[in-house]
Amino acid sequence: MLAALSLLLAGCGAPEPVDPQVRQELTARVDAVKAAALANDRVGAEAALAELHREIADAQAQGKLSPGHARTILAAAERVAEDVRTIPPPGPPAPVIVTVTQDPPAVEQPAEQDAKNREKAREELRKQREEVRKQQEGRGNNGKNDD
Numbered sequence: 001m002l003a004a005l006s007l008l009l010a011g012c013g014a015p016e017p018v019d020p021q022v023r024q025e026l027t028a029r030v031d032a033v034k035a036a037a038l039a040n041d042r043v044g045a046e047a048a049l050a051e052l053h054r055e056i057a058d059a060q061a062q063g064k065l066s067p068g069h070a071r072t073i074l075a076a077a078e079r080v081a082e083d084v085r086t087i088p089p090p091g092p093p094a095p096v097i098v099t100v101t102q103d104p105p106a107v108e109q110p111a112e113q114d115a116k117n118r119e120k121a122r123e124e125l126r127k128q129r130e131e132v133r134k135q136q137e138g139r140g141n142n143g144k145n146d147d
Helices: 002-010 020-038 042-061 067-084 110-139
Strands: none
Touching: 020 042, 020 067, 042 067
16 A cells, blocks of 8 residues: 555656655655554554645645645555554553652651650659658658657
8 A cells, every 4th residue: 555655656647747845755754654554653654644644735735736646645645544553552551660668757856855855754753752742641641740
């Protein structure tokens, strides 16, 4: 099918020749389609076909390609596109592996640690006072001296 497209661009059997510059540009686009198709690159072939369509439209808009030539080339390009659609689409991308590490425990600031240590010391002191008070109550003097 790509060979037929190339022959059309060469002007075989065409009543009016195609502008040489247009023929060169379109031939380059056909070669890009062919290379992608031979590499089984469906996405690349479809992109090259889109570029071919754009080049044909541009050439026709500039009057460098007759409507008859444009229709013939586009019909051949559509047959090529049908062949390209038989190329399997690319598979899904490989999975991305992400390693998550647990954050280390937060390091306490010295001021926070000092405050905790002071609070702990106060609590110990309260406990000691409470024990002394209980001991004195146990002796029956309620913490009073008979001196």
